[in-house]
Amino acid sequence: MILTGVLLAVIGLGLVGWFAARARARLLYTGRGSMHSMPGYHGWHMALWILVPGLLTWAVWSGIMPGLVNGAVMADPAAAQLPAEEMHRAAILAEAQTLAANPDAVAFDAKSQALAEPMRAAQTRFGFMGAALILIAALAGGGYGFTRVRARFPARTHVERAVLALLLAASLMAILTTFGIVASLLFEAGLFFKDVSPIAFLTGTHWAPGNARGVDIDGNFGAVPLFWGTIYIGAIIAMLVAIPLGLMSAIYLTQYASSTVRKWIKPTLEILAGIPTVVYGYFAALTVAPIIRDFAGSLGMANPSTESALAAGLVMGVMIIPFVSSMADDALAAVPRAMSDGSLALGATRSETIKKVLLPAALPGIVAGVMLAISRAIGETMIVVMAAGASARLSANPFDSMTTVTYQIVQMLTGDQEFNSPKTLSAFALGLVLFVVTLILNIIALRVVKRFREAYE
Amino acid sequence: MTETKLTARNVDVFYGPKKAIDNVSIDIDNGIVTAFIGPSGCGKSTFLRSLNRMNDTIAGARVTGEILLDGEDIYAPTMDPVALRARVGMVFQKPNPFPKSIYENIAYGPRIHGLAGNKADLDVIIEQSLTKAGLWDEVKDRLMDAGTALSGGQQQRLCIARAIAVSPEVILMDEPCSALDPIATAKIEELIDELKENYAIVIVTHSMQQAARVSQRTAFFHLGNLVEYGETSEIFTNPREEKTKDYITGRYG
Ligand SMILES: Nc1ncnc2c1ncn2[C@@H]1O[C@H](COP(=O)(O)OP(=O)(O)OP(=O)(O)O)[C@@H](O)[C@H]1O
Ligand SMILES: [Mg+2]
Numbered sequence: 001m002i003l004t005g006v007l008l009a010v011i012g013l014g015l016v017g018w019f020a021a022r023a024r025a026r027l028l029y030t031g032r033g034s035m036h037s038m039p040g041y042h043g044w045h046m047a048l049w050i051l052v053p054g055l056l057t058w059a060v061w062s063g064i065m066p067g068l069v070n071g072a073v074m075a076d077p078a079a080a081q082l083p084a085e086e087m088h089r090a091a092i093l094a095e096a097q098t099l100a101a102n103p104d105a106v107a108f109d110a111k112s113q114a115l116a117e118p119m120r121a122a123q124t125r126f127g128f129m130g131a132a133l134i135l136i137a138a139l140a141g142g143g144y145g146f147t148r149v150r151a152r153f154p155a156r157t158h159v160e161r162a163v164l165a166l167l168l169a170a171s172l173m174a175i176l177t178t179f180g181i182v183a184s185l186l187f188e189a190g191l192f193f194k195d196v197s198p199i200a201f202l203t204g205t206h207w208a209p210g211n212a213r214g215v216d217i218d219g220n221f222g223a224v225p226l227f228w229g230t231i232y233i234g235a236i237i238a239m240l241v242a243i244p245l246g247l248m249s250a251i252y253l254t255q256y257a258s259s260t261v262r263k264w265i266k267p268t269l270e271i272l273a274g275i276p277t278v279v280y281g282y283f284a285a286l287t288v289a290p291i292i293r294d295f296a297g298s299l300g301m302a303n304p305s306t307e308s309a310l311a312a313g314l315v316m317g318v319m320i321i322p323f324v325s326s327m328a329d330d331a332l333a334a335v336p337r338a339m340s341d342g343s344l345a346l347g348a349t350r351s352e353t354i355k356k357v358l359l360p361a362a363l364p365g366i367v368a369g370v371m372l373a374i375s376r377a378i379g380e381t382m383i384v385v386m387a388a389g390a391s392a393r394l395s396a397n398p399f400d401s402m403t404t405v406t407y408q409i410v411q412m413l414t415g416d417q418e419f420n421s422p423k424t425l426s427a428f429a430l431g432l433v434l435f436v437v438t439l440i441l442n443i444i445a446l447r448v449v450k451r452f453r454e455a456y457e
Numbered sequence: 458m459t460e461t462k463l464t465a466r467n468v469d470v471f472y473g474p475k476k477a478i479d480n481v482s483i484d485i486d487n488g489i490v491t492a493f494i495g496p497s498g499c500g501k502s503t504f505l506r507s508l509n510r511m512n513d514t515i516a517g518a519r520v521t522g523e524i525l526l527d528g529e530d531i532y533a534p535t536m537d538p539v540a541l542r543a544r545v546g547m548v549f550q551k552p553n554p555f556p557k558s559i560y561e562n563i564a565y566g567p568r569i570h571g572l573a574g575n576k577a578d579l580d581v582i583i584e585q586s587l588t589k590a591g592l593w594d595e596v597k598d599r600l601m602d603a604g605t606a607l608s609g610g611q612q613q614r615l616c617i618a619r620a621i622a623v624s625p626e627v628i629l630m631d632e633p634c635s636a637l638d639p640i641a642t643a644k645i646e647e648l649i650d651e652l653k654e655n656y657a658i659v660i661v662t663h664s665m666q667q668a669a670r671v672s673q674r675t676a677f678f679h680l681g682n683l684v685e686y687g688e689t690s691e692i693f694t695n696p697r698e699e700k701t702k703d704y705i706t707g708r709y710g
Contacts, residue, residue, distance in 0.1 A: 258516070259516065336553070338549060338551060338553035339553060339555065339556075340514075341511065341514070341549065341553065342549065342553040342554075342555065342616070342619075343555070343565070344511065344514055344542065345509065345511060345542055345546065345547035345549075345620075346542065346543070346546065346565060346566040346569065346619065346620065346623055347539050347540065347541075347542040347543030347544075347566065347569065347570060347623060348539070348565075348566075348569050349539050352569055356565070357555055360556070360557070361555075361556050
């Protein structure tokens with residue numbers, strides 16, 4: 001509570017500092033060239049000197065204060081009868097914290113009631129201590145900043161540098177997050193592979209994590225059926241739909257369509273890419289899947305299941321069309337017009353030119369687009385969750401229900417979970433495999449595209 | 458020896474609403490080189506492209522008037538632009554070999570038009586075309602190398618060989634030497650001089666010297682109009698029009 005107030009105070013101080021420094025700089029300003037930087041920059045420079053130390057101190061204090069408070073509470077005699085077990089103790093402390101903030105709440109555990117008062121006292125004490133530190137930091141920074149308001153002081157350069165640092169920090173954020181995700185994946189997958197051998201996981205063909213107990217644990221974590229389902233649905237069925245349709249629509253749009261037609265079709269295709277995947281998911285589950293089941297029945301299949309690889313793959317293919325088409329569109333557009341002119345001037349027809357000159361020249365770009373599309377398809381989750389089914393099965397029959405890596409990850413991590421059981425941890429191992437495969441596909445595709453671009457520059 | 462190959466009568470070319478060529482009439486003869494000269498943007502390329510209907514490939518481009526090839530209207534509904542372009546070949550400003558082997562670059566046209574019955578015939582066409590283009594000795598040992606791996610001058614001669622391979626009657630060249638150094642340029646000019654025996658050749662150029670060296674007739678374009686057309690020697694020594702004189706003496710603009 002106190003800290004939130006202090007945060008607002010620091011921001012207010014920054015505002016005051018901005019006005020004060022600017023006003024002072026204006027007094028110094030006597031005409032063009034009389035100052036290195038315009039008064040506004042002095043204002044920003046001052047504000048930064050208040051905000052940066054103040055906010056940094058605030059962030060650090062917010063980070064360490066809970067530890068300090070807990071330490072103080074644990075030192076209290078009332079804490080002596082706390083259970084030794086870590087999790088239980090943490091629960092009681094958390095409850096005490098709630099009670100401290102909200103005295104009228106009913107205690108679930110009596111022990112926490114006793115701790116509420118010491119908790120509140122410690123919070124107030126450390127809160128004021130932190131507030132004092134933060135304000136001192138902000139005021140000290142501001143005081144220093146104010147002394148720098150001089151005619152020759154290069155406030156502009158300093159502010160520009162601060163902006164640069166801010167932008168850099170923003171871009172590093174995304175990268176750091178990625179690293180964080182990879183690190184957590186690696187860590188959790190490592191825990192999983194302590195229990196299950198990686199070889200059994202990557203080559204085994206029996207997937208039944210629910211039965212995995214004791215000695216035969218390796219035998220129930222064979223992920224090959226999941227890999228197969230993923231590839232069959234995402235890289236085979238979906239691509240059989242997306243590649244021809246996407247490629248043909250790209251050829252039509254770049255080579256034949258008049259600019260008016262293009263103006264209508266392109267945005268429409270892009271809308272297709274903007275439909276939430278969950279909408280595709282229920283379209284697959286409620287519309288396409290029953291049709292396919294009936295069709296399978298009419299082919300003479302006994303008991304066709306509603307969920308099928310075909311339903312999920314077809315709808316996923318449709319979802320990917322705009323992606324393939326826009327990559328192929330780019331690749332075709334990157335082939336210089338001189339190429340097709342050369343061919344047309346020899347008396348080739350437009351379709352001969354497309355088939356024999358444009359497509360071969362654009363092939364690397366198209367292949368790269370397809371790879372990106374595959375990496376997208378195998379990571380797709382909603383459609384397979386809703387339409388592909390849960391049975392881990394090695395089958396080439398598209399009417400069979402199949403499961404995928406993403407589906408199993410969802411299964412393992414939703415609902416009641418035993419934490420740290422191999423079953424839960426297997427989600428991370430699957431995630432790691434998925435991550436590595438898509439990463440490789442993306443790297444190769446980007447390389448190919450880059451080479452291809454260079455070839456025409 | 459000079460018979461008329463191409464006849465243009467009152468030709469206008471539009472890009473959308475914009476008129477790029479205004480009422481041009483010209484006769485282009487067989488067996489000689491005709492040069493188109495004129496300041497940038499005056500419509501030389503536009504007019505050249507209307508002679509083999511390459512303007513058809515540009516959205517919004519429109520040609521009116523009459524253009525006859527051996528007396529046959531090339532814009533008549535019965536005329537197939539694809540067949541026309543096999544008779545009226547074109548070489549572009551920037552060498553544009555296909556990203557295929559040298560062999561495949563030349564074989565492309567003959568294959569499309571079914572000119573060779575078998576591989577042996579095709580090989581003959583390829584050797585003849587490359588020889589005519591003066592490139593055979595330089596590439597005969599590496600026909601399977603990429604056409605794009607040749608030097609700029611060699612690439613341009615490859616493009617000429619590619620055009621010759623479909624046995625055209627007319628060859629249109631749009632500034633074929635502007636991307637080349639003087640030595641490669643000299644080779645191409647020599648080549649043009651040899652080729653004119655068998656084809657009607659039209660060349661667009663910005664170099665007065667080149668026009669004077671290779672052409673027998675010169676047409677001077679200005680702002681979409683054909684200002685003057687006549688024997689090259691006449692145009693360069695004794696132009697009738699003031700504008701032509703200004704242009705060739707470099708006093709233009
Ligand atoms: N594809 C096109 N669309 C619209 N206008 C065009 C197009 N191509 C050429 N033009 C216009 O037509 C006019 C003639 O252009 P053209 O390319 O024929 O000139 P040029 O004499 O060949 O010039 P240069 O010597 O620079 O090659 C110019 O005004 C040009 O802007
Ligand atoms: Mg031109």
